[in-house]
Amino acid sequence: MDLLRLVAVALLLLTLPTRGRCGGNLHPIVLVPGYGSNRLDARLTPAYQPSAPRCGAREEGKEWFELWPNHAATSDPTCLAEQMSLVYDPVADDYRNAAGVLTRVPSFSSTRSLIGWDLLVRRLEETGHYRDGESLFAAPFDFRYTVAPRGHPSAEGARYFARLARLVERASRLNGGRAAVVVAHSQGCALTYQFLLARPLAWRRRYVKRVVFLAAALGGFAEGMNMLATGEGSGLPNDAPRPARMMLTRSQQSALWRLPTPMVFGDRPVVVTKNSTYSANKIVEFLEAIGFTEGVKPYVTRVLPMWEALPPPMVPVTTMYGVGVRTPEKFIYGEDGFEGTPEVVYGDGDGDMNTVSIVAAEKEWSGVEGQILKVVRLPGVCHTGFFSDDLALKRVVAEIQEAAGSMELHQNRENLLFSE
Template structure:
């Protein structure tokens, strides 16, 4: 019963503030939360795209396209996508786009960094490592939810943990390889086990947007017995499921919009080549099972349905995405295995 009450409280935190206050008045919150710390199941928070930071290191073999991009070569780790204002202040746009870009390896059927560019995701295990890249944009990195959880008694790095990820890569399904996610899933699995054993409780995993897809694939990659032992609840809020979204087509055609990939003074079109290099850019192309033959792109020349996505990729000048689309995305569109977690 106690765990059900805790779950209800967590779900209440997802509601708009006026509705939450109506259903859970402040006078009741103080009473409900008194002594709740001992009942709290540890929770892992995994937000959407671009909330995680990314650091890079350029090896001696790095060959920059322009000399200024090699200024940090062989000088250790630096924040590649951390404080987005630094990109403009240091006139680093071209270098940023070059060093952030991925390449598809058809032999291994997976994406990787450019040669001599190494990357890592910092702050694994804490939620305060998530950063809003657009300081003037809406808070969508679970900031308010994290603050509300702290009011409930959750503590960063102890009962509330973060699992930041490299948003350029798409989480694989069984049978697909991913150098990044093979390490990420292993590290997350170990942290879940350690946290659960430390607090003698199963953990709750919360994923939002792309983070929801990452966590769903993590859960589905684990043995069922492991899930039964360590996972209390899986909560997915607006996950980017493999059925696809119309907005993904817009981003492919015109570049990432709004806060999806915020870089000061950069236009969506200027970021489009870099965005197209990410595996993430094609992972949510509309699927035939969800969209059927209904036109989703209408032009003067022709209309395109979900069955015409390869033609669309060719017509927008992105034909080299067809192979990874066939080999990495289409299998995901037909993978509907339930996570088997309440």
């Protein structure tokens, strides 16, 4: 190896990130979790009027307490439903907490705020390239809320989008001005997608190097209808009283984002009763049939306009999803109607999200001039398998490293050190 080659190797090694020296020439990573995948704190004020004394007494003397997830595991389901429920104000056209309940998302920007991401965060940190708060960040959010289309207020959603924008800019600033790689899962994908559309194109191209979507169902999913009908998916135990589950599920703004969208699902029958069949094109009739008429206005004015089309975000995207897992796609209710337990018809997907929704973005964005898209299908990987399945974890880390530049840097180093 001649002198010039030795100098080149030395210079490259000085610029490459190594264990104990994070960041280097890599692009920072910002993680956006899915529903229920970060902590929520709460504080009860004198304005809180619990339905039972036990609901207020448990936290007496505490300023802030962990509402989710620890409190969810130990609390009376009725109390938890009261404290976590939202209220839609049709006059203000926005959602807010129940009276007397204050909430906050702790540890914003830190990966320690996440729930269920431990293995993925650890794998990234073990590469020696990423460190929490320096080159690796998280953008947790109050998953009960979403955002609204132009012309409709969304105080919590606007606040989150502003924080997310500042975090991405800060991550770039701390890492030599390099654009960030944003990694999102499930509901976090939908939020990230709408966030990108809401930012100026120049901002996207300046601050976002690539987006990695994990299980991005941008067309909703079939079980979203069943959740509203039965109260499933509220986060409460299955044996919790049905009224508490229904109250919590239906009050959350994010519940309406779970509904299958007409653009993606069309006239596919999703819910079938003795007298009616409901598809994504008949959501209003469905909401009325289950007795959730107060959900009609926010659905029509605040949800439908945001999902009438899927324009490309015009930043590079890697979309990763599982297939080949039995996934609910139709719910058939018997003589007891929505009071009974439906028969479930299964189809393809990741166990939660239907394939037709998972591939919606791929279908819409493929071939669009200027839109870079990479698709990674993982047979047999379930909706949360990205954080538990070893092979899926390795693939996710590899895709993130490739997006952040570390794979290319390591290959260059190996070529210099070991080529003949």
